[in-house]
Amino acid sequence: MIRGIRGAITVLEDSNEQVLHETTRLALEMAKANNIEPEFVASVIISTTTDISSTFPAKAVRSIEGWSFVPVMCTHEMNVPGALEKCIRILMHVNTEKAQKDIHHIYLNNAVQLRPDLVK
Template identity: 65%
Template structure:
């Protein structure tokens, strides 16, 4: 078994707690489901937000998903690069998996689809 990195990103229209939590939960669930990952296979989840998101810790959303209570989660801010996509939440989920690297499904939602159009199917 190998540790694989599953990527994903989404955006919110406003920096409001419920919007951030809902978007984060939807993203991590879709990434896990798209790759057939169960919570016990997750090594850790790193969540970053653009500096304009300050209303809540997105990790709070992950910890409240049924069965995810013990998944290690950490939040951080992205670099503040001029012209970067605003209101963006990114995840890097490390999982124990037999999935070949080329078959990993990375998920980009909302405006974040523009970040990796090459991965859209």
């Protein structure tokens, strides 16, 4: 079964260092919370709000040890007025036996406001 694991995080500024660091942090936390090894990840889609353009966040995921062969791509979120700014979202498609209700979605920094019902 392939399940989607969602996650989101915000950065303080649009810089290479911040984007790469926070994207790595989010991806690792998502994998840890769901006991995921890179071999079980079918693909990863990363989106950013349009105010992030300093680097490709996919670079951060590909640089995690063991993740270099995981297919990763980036895109921009819709530019909706009033939406959360400087936000990076990850959708990880994972082969797992877990039930949908047992998946742990991760929201960090100011992104906790996106889905407070899923934040532990």
